[in-house]
Amino acid sequence: MSSLFVRRIWTARTALLHSRSGAAMRENRSTMRSDLLAGFLSGAVLIIAIGAQNAFVLRQGIRREHVLPVVLVCAGADALLIAAGIAGLGALVQALPSALLAARYGGAAFLLGYALVAARRALQPQRLTVDSDVSASLGSAMATCLAFTFLNPHVYLDTVILLGALASQRGEHGRWIFGAGAATASFVWFFALGYGARLLGPLFGKPAAWRALDALIALIMFALASSLLLGS
Numbered sequence: 001m002s003s004l005f006v007r008r009i010w011t012a013r014t015a016l017l018h019s020r021s022g023a024a025m026r027e028n029r030s031t032m033r034s035d036l037l038a039g040f041l042s043g044a045v046l047i048i049a050i051g052a053q054n055a056f057v058l059r060q061g062i063r064r065e066h067v068l069p070v071v072l073v074c075a076g077a078d079a080l081l082i083a084a085g086i087a088g089l090g091a092l093v094q095a096l097p098s099a100l101l102a103a104r105y106g107g108a109a110f111l112l113g114y115a116l117v118a119a120r121r122a123l124q125p126q127r128l129t130v131d132s133d134v135s136a137s138l139g140s141a142m143a144t145c146l147a148f149t150f151l152n153p154h155v156y157l158d159t160v161i162l163l164g165a166l167a168s169q170r171g172e173h174g175r176w177i178f179g180a181g182a183a184t185a186s187f188v189w190f191f192a193l194g195y196g197a198r199l200l201g202p203l204f205g206k207p208a209a210w211r212a213l214d215a216l217i218a219l220i221m222f223a224l225a226s227s228l229l230l231g232s
Contacts (some may be wrong), residue, residue, distance in 0.1 A: 013030050035174040039181025042166055046158040047078065052224055053148040054216045059189060062213070063195025066141040067165055071194040073142060077149045078159055078186035085164025086179045107151035108228040114144075115195075115221030122214035153228065 048054075053074060060070050136144075149155060163182050167175035203209050 039178035043182030043185035079183035081159040085160035111225035118218035
């Protein structure tokens with residue numbers, strides 16, 4: 001009787017431990033999904049906006065020029081900056097306002113220069129098509145893409161400081177899952193923008209459409225440069 005009683009107690013204890021373990025695992029999976037989704041949505045809100053970088057990726061996608069390297073650089077840079085913010089670089093950036101000030105004026109100068117180039121393209125009477133033989137080299141496209149990314153002080157405020165602060169509220173492990181979600185949003189967005197833009201190819205077979213796009217890009221660049229110079 002005592003042996004049977006002991007076995008029943010042991011069986012009940014084992015079942016209770018398994019039950020608690022299963023509940024803990026389910027709770028952990030639920031928390032991971034919550035952190036991942038929160039990171040994805042937070043990243044998407046900050047990344048999906050009309051800006052210099054997105055306008056450049058859109059134009060590259062429509063022209064079908066170096067699309068894969070461009071989207072990889074954009075998304076990879078976001079992932080790197082998000083990881084840096086989660087690791088604590090955000091506090092360092094906030095402690096060095098001169099670095100953000102240099103990025104502000106350097107970025108404004110670059111945006112003004114690119115706005116002038118886009119405005120000149122918009123005023124050119126010649127036809128500019130997706131299949132045009134005149135295309136930028138890979139090195140030129142990469143340099144422009146990197147400049148749009150790292151000369152924009154808002155990218156540090158959004159990815160390094162803001163996303164880093166949001167991730168820090170998720171705990172030691174949850175913050176990296178949050179960051180993975182935010183980085184995933186960046187990859188999804190830039191691949192969708194770069195490769196989805198080619199669907200607009202038939203529309204941009206007309207010179208007027210290209211001129212309208214370049215005029216819009218010029219206006220966006222001028223507006224962004226002005227906002228940087230005015231400190232908004």
